[in-house]
Amino acid sequence: MKLLTATITAIFGIYLISLFVLTLVSKGVAVKFLSSFASSARAHYLEQLLRLIVGGSVLYYSADMLYPVIFKFFGWIVLATTIVLILTPWTWHHKFGQWAIPFAIRNIVFYSISAAIMGIFILYCVFKPLFLS
Numbered sequence: 001m002k003l004l005t006a007t008i009t010a011i012f013g014i015y016l017i018s019l020f021v022l023t024l025v026s027k028g029v030a031v032k033f034l035s036s037f038a039s040s041a042r043a044h045y046l047e048q049l050l051r052l053i054v055g056g057s058v059l060y061y062s063a064d065m066l067y068p069v070i071f072k073f074f075g076w077i078v079l080a081t082t083i084v085l086i087l088t089p090w091t092w093h094h095k096f097g098q099w100a101i102p103f104a105i106r107n108i109v110f111y112s113i114s115a116a117i118m119g120i121f122i123l124y125c126v127f128k129p130l131f132l133s
Contacts, residue, residue: 002064008057009065010126016119023112030112031105038097044090048082055079066125 023030038044059075062068085093104111 002061005057005061006064006126008053009061010123012054012058013119013122013126016115016122018119020112020116020119023108027108030108034104034108035101037101038090038093040094041090044085044093048086051078051082051085055082061126064129066128071125 019030022033036043037047055075055078057075058071059079062071062075065071
């Protein structure tokens, strides 16, 4: 189970870095990708399923990462907000997305750089303990 959750946590870090790379390579594709969030009930529930998997993986694997308290807290935050979103009608999430996504798109460079920094930090905290032992 640890290998699976470590892998999912690392993939999440890579995903965050990939958002930055995508923005550098094709800003238009990155904008289209961000605009697809909460675009339909299916997209909404798929997002929530992925968030449950990532949040649970980070929470489970946090004890084996650097800064376990931070990642335990982060895992709980992801899980708690996901549960709220699951219980929220997707149309509300869609309305929120219509408000929030234009802000994210206007600030896509800052958003993608922040995501990349977070992704690098996650990868560092996943892999560094493996080389300490």
